[in-house]
Amino acid sequence: MSEEKARVLVVDDDPDLLDLVQRSLSAYGFEVLTHTSALGVSNLVRSVEPDFVLIDVNFPALKGDKVVNLARQYALPKTKFILYSASDESKLRSLALASGADGYISKSVQGEELAQRLRAFHLKPRPPTPTPAPTT
Numbered sequence: 266m267s268e269e270k271a272r273v274l275v276v277d278d279d280p281d282l283l284d285l286v287q288r289s290l291s292a293y294g295f296e297v298l299t300h301t302s303a304l305g306v307s308n309l310v311r312s313v314e315p316d317f318v319l320i321d322v323n324f325p326a327l328k329g330d331k332v333v334n335l336a337r338q339y340a341l342p343k344t345k346f347i348l349y350s351a352s353d354e355s356k357l358r359s360l361a362l363a364s365g366a367d368g369y370i371s372k373s374v375q376g377e378e379l380a381q382r383l384r385a386f387h388l389k390p391r392p393p394t395p396t397p398a399p400t401t
Contacts, residue, residue: 270296271387274315276306276332277349278324285375286319293380303327311339317383319349319370322360330364337365345386 273295275286283299290297298313300306303324310318318336322329333346340346348361348369357369370382 270294271316271383272296272298272313273317273319273383274298274300274306274309274313275319275349276300276303276329277321278302279321282372286379289376290380290383293377295380295383303329303332306332307336307339310336310344314341315344316387318344318346319383320346321372322348322350322352322357330360330366333364333366347383347386 273290275283275297276299277283277286278301280301283301287297287299298309298315300309303320303326306318306320318333318340320329320332324332329348329350333348337344337346345367346365348357348364348366349372350357350369351372352360354369354371357371360366361369368386370379374382
């Protein structure tokens with residue numbers, strides 16, 4: 266990564282987890298912003314221009330995988346959306362594919378390993394967005 270700190274927006278309704286992730290990633294050189302609701306993520310993505318959006322999938326009002334679809338419209342092309350959940354890994358993989366997320370990370374991953382995985386996502390190019398087939 267460049268000398269500039271990568272900016273991570275972590276979206277989860279658990280304030281204790283947000284605090285843990287913020288302290289942990291900050292210690293590994295990330296600039297971390299947190300948000301406790303799926304609502305308002307699109308506005309935050311537009312205003313803070315994060316490199317990563319680490320988002321839980323289990324919100325009462327709007328599921329995180331749906332937020333990815335909405336927020337991506339307002340994100341810079343470099344922004345990587347990563348589902349971050351305690352859900353079963355196969356479910357996370359399916360949700361990531363279906364929602365257009367760039368990947369997923371289990372909430373059991375913390376500290377240095379979480380920082381390493383984010384750095385790996387940073388290096389991975391975004392796949393091109395598929396173009397819809399023409400209708401006749």
